[in-house]
Amino acid sequence: MDEFFDVDGEARRALDLLGPAPENWVPARAGIDHDVLIVGGGQTGCALAFALRRAGIGRTSVIDAAADAAGAGVWLNRARMNLLRTPKTLVGPEIDVAGVSFRAWYEARYGRDAYQSIERAPRKTWAAYLAWYRAFLDIPVRYGVRLARIEPAGNHFRLHLEADGETRVETARKVVLCNGVAGNGRAYVPEALAHLPPAFLAHTSQAIDFAALHGKSVAVIGAAASAFDAAATALEAGAADVHLFARRDVLAAKPVSRTRGYPGAYDNYPGLPDALRWSQARRFRREGSTPPRDSVERVTRFANFHLHLGANIEAARIEAHRIALNVRGEVFAFEFAIAGTGYLIELFARPELADIAPHVRLWRDQYTPPAAEADAGLGAHPYLGEALEYTEKTPGAAPWLRDIHVYNPAGFVSAGVPVGDVPSMRRDIPAVVRRISRDLFHADFDAHAARLNADVPADFDTTLYAANVWHAQGQNQPLAQDLS
Known part of the structure; x- marks a missing residue:
């Protein structure tokens, strides 16, 4: 007989076992609106917001150009599959909190037997889970807000945002681009068709x-x-x-990316030699x-x-x-x-990246493959660091690039997975959060050093244990009574 559960109650219990989310530890800076701005309120944007909260990074904002939650992401609009393309067993937005996983939610609603009977999540059911995830975890998303321009401004960014027909500027120290498959380029239409009305x-x-x-x-x-x-x-x-x-x-018909799905390759992939990562991307393109x-x-x-x-x-x-x-x-x-011809990675096609695109190191700047392995499309991918951050075309010319993290498919050659899809979450969300945490900590190192060295009041004084202190004979203390 199948069992059903109170999904909110079970999820709340899982969070209670973890303990409360830490208070925000990042010192406020004058003139800074957000420590982290996440562009995109779909599954990865919300998952990153949750993970940052659990890391004690509180001044995080999520924006999405869609008018409402139904328009954010792809699941209720541009996605047309019946079932997700990834196995149900992959770790998703829950990261390490099983109580807010798809499985926990699905079993609570439909029962354990129902979960065992499916191989992959139905698309609309996955969308319903994500809506619950966002609401239950109280992740605020500002809908109808579009990023028009990222303007570097020294140790932060001036972000030109459009909302309700107006433009305003907000500031942030870190930016994470969770803006979908065309987030670093554009949809590709073959030249033979592009002129059609x-x-x-x-x-x-x-x-x-x-x-x-x-x-x-x-x-x-x-x-x-x-x-x-x-x-x-x-x-x-x-x-x-x-x-x-x-x-x-x-x-x-050969999903060659499965060869690198085991933990050793998956966990260590961003640190592999460039030649091996390139050959893996080329193998995928060939197949x-x-x-x-x-x-x-x-x-x-x-x-x-x-x-x-x-x-x-x-x-x-x-x-x-x-x-x-x-x-x-x-x-x-x-x-x-x-x-259905896919997408081009082309940073200059994105108006919001106009100020930064000339400075970004691409794979063609980093690695020259053998002639037989040349591929202009792969060469246009940005060469990302291990936390999916942009790197500089000319070292020292644009150090602020490290503060923009690319959580979209432009990370494919660097990361070996379709970044933004479920397979990327278990590894790359924690990696991005760790790097953001480290960078924000070191950027205010003096303030944290002072906090670490601050005076700490005693929890108790000597009266708590004075009566139990052992005193040797001859220290003018009465001898213990002879109990023999």
Whole structure:
């Protein structure tokens, strides 16, 4: 018989066993609004805010450009999978507090047997868990606030924020970019498609009105998970037919990143030699990003789904209110196209990074691979430190870069995992928090040294134990009575 629990009560008990969160220990500085500003209120932004609180770093603020909680992150808007792509057993936003984990929450709501019956978390259920996590832990997120510019200002940053049509400036000593898959670049649309009008083309990163595709012929370009999920959503919405165009002759099916998932490689990956990390990233690129098996099965059950392999888009144009696609000598007509073609890492594409992008060391600045392993896309990734901080292109020219931590997929080559997804959390959230803690402590070292050397009042005086002090004979004290 299944058991159900009071999820809030169980989580509160887990927190009580840890003890209260420490008081904020970071000395306030004149003119500084935030010790840490987190950009992005999705799963990692909220998890980092919680971890910083548990580390006693209290003046932390979380902003998100979305209008409300439902629009933050991807799970209720741009994500279209039925199930998460990661195993349910991975440590997630709870880090080391099992009582606020997905498992604890799910078992409390649906029972232990129900948890045992699932392999991966359903997407909408995961979104509900994250909403509970944010509310239960009381993590405030300022919605409708967009970061427009990071302006270095010596030992802090002037952050230009836009909200309600107005711009204001706030200051912070540390910035963490939890701003999603395009956080250090932009969505990529192949040149052959990029000129198509928005009425005919969308990228998977955009909101798409799938209901409007009912009865229409749809092209999906790309063969990674997001492309298959978009194709499935269109089919389930009643599209007349969906054609998916993949460049490869065979779908990528080897998830090579699993080879580095064991603790030794996972825990030590950021410290591996550059050549090995580069070769691992190149291996992933060669093998390709694999769609989960269930994402492929989700589309292949439809007779009106058609897969084109070895199919590069040669040209696209609008003819008679339809898209004409040239592919391998054939011409296909569609009423709408969806680009599931991923993202480019391109710091200069982000207006908020304009002041800092010229100073950031990229992988192409750090490492020159053998000619056969050259890859311009990987070379554009920022070369991050072990706490996912930017490093300087020219040593000494921009020391403030160490105070910006990149918690988004731009960290892939450096960290070996899709930073921002669940697999990155157990290792990288504590690493970022430790570095922020260390940096803030050392930045106010004199104040902390004074605190460490401060006078401490005694808890008691000698009267507490005076009657029990042993005195040797001959010290003018009465001898103990002879009890024989």
